[in-house]
Amino acid sequence: MAESWVNSAERIGVDLHLELSGSGSRRGALATALREAVRSGRLAPGTRLPPYRALAADLGVARNTVADAYAELVAEGWLTARQGSGTRVAERAKPLGRPQRVPKEAPVRSRGPLHDLRQGVPDASAFPRAAWSAAYRRALTEAPSAAFGPGDPQGRIELRTALTEYLARSRGVRTEPGRIVICSGFAHALRLLYGDVGDRVLRGPLAVEAYGLGFHRGILERAGVRTVPLTVDQDGANIGELTSATGIRGVLLTPAHQFPTGGPLHPERRAAVVDWARMRGGVVVEDDYDGEFRYDRKPVGAVQGLDPERVVYVGSVSKSLSPALRLGWMVLPRHLVVDVVAAKGEREAWAGVLDQLALAEFLRSGAYDRHVRRMRQRYRRRRDLLVAALAERAPGLEVSGIAAGLHAVVRLPAGSERAVLKAAVWRGIEVEGLAEFLHPGAEPSLGDGLVVGFAAAAERGYGAAVDALCGVLPPGVEG
Ligand SMILES: Cc1ncc(COP(=O)(O)O)c(C=O)c1O
Incomplete structure (x- = not known):
């Protein structure tokens, strides 16, 4: 043969x-x-x-x-x-063999929803392809040969240096490169601190905001960390409840823009949480997931700036650039650096070293600032369009949490959330309700509402999505 x-x-x-x-x-x-x-x-x-x-x-x-x-x-x-x-x-030459099986737990969706109003997702069509590839090319050209070998688990020094400058300037974070550890995003940071990656750095139970991301609570639960909900109101998490809780040494907060309700943590509560951490020897984990996107003129800096030895500050590019990059950073109290780096393992296994170099170049060259500025304008326009459309077509409904971020909360008449969500599904609208974010052990203190993401839709589909949403909303709260 x-x-x-x-x-x-x-x-x-x-x-x-x-x-x-x-x-x-x-x-x-x-x-x-x-x-x-x-x-x-x-x-x-x-x-x-x-x-x-x-x-x-x-x-x-x-x-x-x-x-x-x-x-x-x-x-x-x-x-x-x-x-x-x-x-x-040929396009019609279909494989005739056995159909390829797609695993059940990982359904592949060929198209997104008709009207994409999901929270948590930036406009993917706006990814700065040209600027990113220019930064990538420059990073590749200038990288020393050692960059193509095994990576330092703390992250490339070029990126940690660029972040030190950027975070101080834009978020009021006090750090130096030696206190930054690069990770693959907030979820990874949580796993490194409390989860199943390496030896656990911090121990639970952990106080969390009663309204928050179930995905993050899930990471903690799977790691055996009990979460204790703090009530959330218009001033953010109720820090007073921490002082009466026993055995809690950590608290996870979204101080710049409470997720998902959208308000900043009140200045007195910011000071109170730092005082609590100092008194109890506790740690504040600060999730600064969309801190760059503020639309009013009142910058809300990081709580970390109040006490870098008591706050673990975490950020990522998931909202500012793309969640596909899987790049984030932790700014750590000095005493935690060695343990967190050890939890990452002996060499970088999470955040691609070349992506790190590209991001460093992207930051250094000013491309990151330019992109954020452009996106801030775009998202602000979209927010304004949403608010105007609701004022006209559902004038009785209150819209909150709109001074920052990529989503708004639309309050609904009591008892109507499920019906509105059902109607949204029928109209091909993907949107979530407030109840979805409530800690299972907490009371629904905020009532019914929708969490409307105004960033996810591509530019040309956004107007139609808002129009479809208005079509399923009740006109307002009676009386
Ligand atoms: C509340 C919150 N925290 C953090 C993140 C960022 O997560 P990651 O960096 O893991 O993509 C998101 C993104 O959707 C979020 O909604």
């Missing part, structure tokens, strides 16, 4: 790996191998095949043999040949 393995790292892109077997003609064997590759899905519809000469050289066959095999498959409808665009796998 003749056999030839070919791995053609071919200029135009396809890396064709064909097995020519059997004792018949070379042309017949090649046609069979190509049919099999298309049928099994290894060659996807639209894939451009190598030119005759390149494949012939790789396979050690005559150029005409390849040309004849291609022609045979074109005639059969497996391939298409067009002047100027070469020979490609």
